[in-house]
Amino acid sequence: MGSHFFTGFPGFVATEMIQQLFKQGITKEVYAVVLLEELAGAKAAVQLIERQFEGCQIVLFEGDITLPNLDIADRELAIIQSNVEVVWHLAVLQDLSVKREHAWRVNVHGTVNVNDFVCHLPNLRRYMYFSSTFIAGKRTGKVLEMELIRPDEFHNYLEETKFESELLVDDLKLDVPTTIIRPSMIYGHSVTGSTKRFDGIYYMLKGISFFNSRRVIPKIGSKEPLHVVSIDYVVQASIALSELSDAEGETVHIMDRKQYDVLSIYLEMVKLMTGKSTFGRLPLGIAKAMLEQPTVHERLRIPPQFIDYLDYAAEFDTKDCEALLASIELPASDLMHSLPEIIYFYEENKHLQSFYR
Numbered sequence: 303m304g305s306h307f308f309t310g311f312p313g314f315v316a317t318e319m320i321q322q323l324f325k326q327g328i329t330k331e332v333y334a335v336v337l338l339e340e341l342a343g344a345k346a347a348v349q350l351i352e353r354q355f356e357g358c359q360i361v362l363f364e365g366d367i368t369l370p371n372l373d374i375a376d377r378e379l380a381i382i383q384s385n386v387e388v389v390w391h392l393a394v395l396q397d398l399s400v401k402r403e404h405a406w407r408v409n410v411h412g413t414v415n416v417n418d419f420v421c422h423l424p425n426l427r428r429y430m431y432f433s434s435t436f437i438a439g440k441r442t443g444k445v446l447e448m449e450l451i452r453p454d455e456f457h458n459y460l461e462e463t464k465f466e467s468e469l470l471v472d473d474l475k476l477d478v479p480t481t482i483i484r485p486s487m488i489y490g491h492s493v494t495g496s497t498k499r500f501d502g503i504y505y506m507l508k509g510i511s512f513f514n515s516r517r518v519i520p521k522i523g524s525k526e527p528l529h530v531v532s533i534d535y536v537v538q539a540s541i542a543l544s545e546l547s548d549a550e551g552e553t554v555h556i557m558d559r560k561q562y563d564v565l566s567i568y569l570e571m572v573k574l575m576t577g578k579s580t581f582g583r584l585p586l587g588i589a590k591a592m593l594e595q596p597t598v599h600e601r602l603r604i605p606p607q608f609i610d611y612l613d614y615a616a617e618f619d620t621k622d623c624e625a626l627l628a629s630i631e632l633p634a635s636d637l638m639h640s641l642p643e644i645i646y647f648y649e650e651n652k653h654l655q656s657f658y659r
Contacts, residue, residue: 303330304385305333305388306320306332306333308332308333310393315488324351326541331360332361333363333386335364335365335366337365345362348360368408371415372419382423388430389423394460395409400459402459408463409467414470417471421474427479428481429479431468432485433471435529436460437465439457440454441453445619447552447555453465480551481550482552482553484556486555486618487503488536489532493534495644495648497657499659502530507575510575511652512601518581519576519579519580522589523566523586524563528564529614530561531556532558549626556620562637567638571641574645603658
């Protein structure tokens with residue numbers, strides 16, 4: 303039972319992934335590279351996790367993926383290289399409004415360094431890289447898992463830099479046992495509704511709360527599907543793929559099996575949150591322009607770029623992922639079924655600033 307190595311801890315996905323690895327008994331030791339400014343939070347997370355899983359440990363290494371050797375000291379690097387069998391590269395600068403140079407430094411240059419690190423692991427069984435369905439940018443129509451086609455345009459620099467990063471990882475497939483995971487927009491736990499950060503679909507809940515305080519809630523959305531997936535489904539599916547030999551060299555889309563259109567989800571959110579009906583319609587273009595106004599942006603803190611995902615015309619094929627996981631028992635993941643729990647968790651925690659960092 304070899305060690306697993308993580309970037310992106312103590313982020314939401316990495317934290318959930320580590321807990322599930324321990325729960326399933328897949329490993330008892332995890333190494334994680336953590337920025338100095340995140341070390342205190344990471345240590346607190348480690349204490350909570352290790353209390354739950356006796357005999358399991360998380361070893362933290364201060365470092366930085368944007369630097370050679372991830373800025374890990376030589377002595378520590380030697381320990382990692384002799385023990386690590388699986389690498390999970392989850393670190394990403396995920397702000398939709400991120401400047402290009404910042405996104406490039408972390409998402410692209412950081413991946414160059416992680417790739418180099420991975421190539422020097424003699425016992426590596428699998429390199430698990432997290433990309434995104436949204437590297438498709440402004441493509442329309444069906445997008446296949448085996449495709450890695452540069453779109454004519456991206457919506458933002460996050461999409462662009464994740465596309466460039468995936469190109470780098472895809473090039474390793476002939477030499478390194480690699481699986482590329484492309485999740486769609488991740489929401490909280492399908493049963494408990496818990497999450498660590500109010501972004502993604504939670505921007506819709508914030509918007510509804512804002513309009514509810516002004517008595518009139520307009521209809522917002524489109525008939526395009528909202529491409530989403532629950533955290534527990536992403537985690538368990540990804541772990542299963544990391545253990546499947548057939549998944550080596552594959553790229554997969556991971557998303558809820560049933561996708562609902564944006565407007566239907568929005569109207570259900572309004573009903574569950576307020577018990578009210580909508581009045582009138584707010585076109586998406588006007589909604590985006592409103593969010594670009596400094597006073598509105600300061601109050602809501604919803605990036606204007608999020609509106610682009612409420613009218614996203616691409617359709618993501620999941621046949622390869624479904625075939626690989628056909629015999630694996632995974633949690634049911636259905637946003638509409640989970641909305642009551644998601645909304646309850648949001649309402650109970652929306653006053654806490656830690657969910658907005």
